[in-house]
Amino acid sequence: MHPTTFTRVLRQLTLALLLAGAGASAAAAAPAAYYHVDIDTRGLSGAGYLDFTFLAGNSTAPASATLSRFSGALGGVVAQEGDVQGSLAGGLDFGSASFHNELFQSIALGGKFSFDVRFGGAFLLSEGNAATTFGVGLLDDSAYLGNPDGDMVRFELLPRVGASPAGVGATSYAALATISAVPEADTWLMLSAGLGLLAWSWRRRRAAVA
Numbered sequence: 080m081h082p083t084t085f086t087r088v089l090r091q092l093t094l095a096l097l098l099a100g101a102g103a104s105a106a107a108a109a110p111a112a113y114y115h116v117d118i119d120t121r122g123l124s125g126a127g128y129l130d131f132t133f134l135a136g137n138s139t140a141p142a143s144a145t146l147s148r149f150s151g152a153l154g155g156v157v158a159q160e161g162d163v164q165g166s167l168a169g170g171l172d173f174g175s176a177s178f179h180n181e182l183f184q185s186i187a188l189g190g191k192f193s194f195d196v197r198f199g200g201a202f203l204l205s206e207g208n209a210a211t212t213f214g215v216g217l218l219d220d221s222a223y224l225g226n227p228d229g230d231m232v233r234f235e236l237l238p239r240v241g242a243s244p245a246g247v248g249a250t251s252y253a254a255l256a257t258i259s260a261v262p263e264a265d266t267w268l269m270l271s272a273g274l275g276l277l278a279w280s281w282r283r284r285r286a287a288v289a
Contacts, residue, residue: 140207225253
């Protein structure tokens with residue numbers, strides 16, 4: 080490659096990386112609303128349960144939680160209460176029509192479990208004074224596992240308060256659970272478009288030099 084062409088490509092690559100960084104900063108300013116949760120019970124055995132609870136905090140800034148992509152040795156639903164719709168196979172929707180919303184699910188301990196959760200609703204844009212809480216507890220027939228005080232995974236959905244933006248606080252309370260943010264589709268599209276533009280420009284300049 081000609082040195083001048085290489086310099087131009089290097090400049091464009093630097094610009095693309097700066098733009099990608101700016102896009103990431105803009106995305107970070109908005110609350111992340113899509114997460115992947117992994118729960119590892121390989122050190123445990125016997126019958127167990129996953130307790131999904133959704134506590135609606137504010138009627139003026141309601142929230143919702145949609146669960147999908149379940150994996151693991153899942154059993155049947157033991158109990159279901161409040162505004163919970165759907166199934167593990169097709170996806171679960173937790174709403175805020177009731178304050179306490181819960182799904183109590185049997186599992187076989189000894190393996191890995193995972194699911195995705197996406198939060199939505201007016202709490203992302205509306206003002207409110209109370210958070211909505213989504214939690215997941217791991218139990219056997221006698222006690223909570225991982226975190227003896229209850230939830231091993233918890234999300235606090237905070238509505239906008241004055242100049243403070245809405246936010247999602249994610250916490251895992253045990254080494255058995257991990258939480259990771261899932262990039263939204265528009266983030267992937269933006270990155271792909273930037274890389275495609277960079278490749279097109281590089282080929283064009285290479286052809287001009289040739």
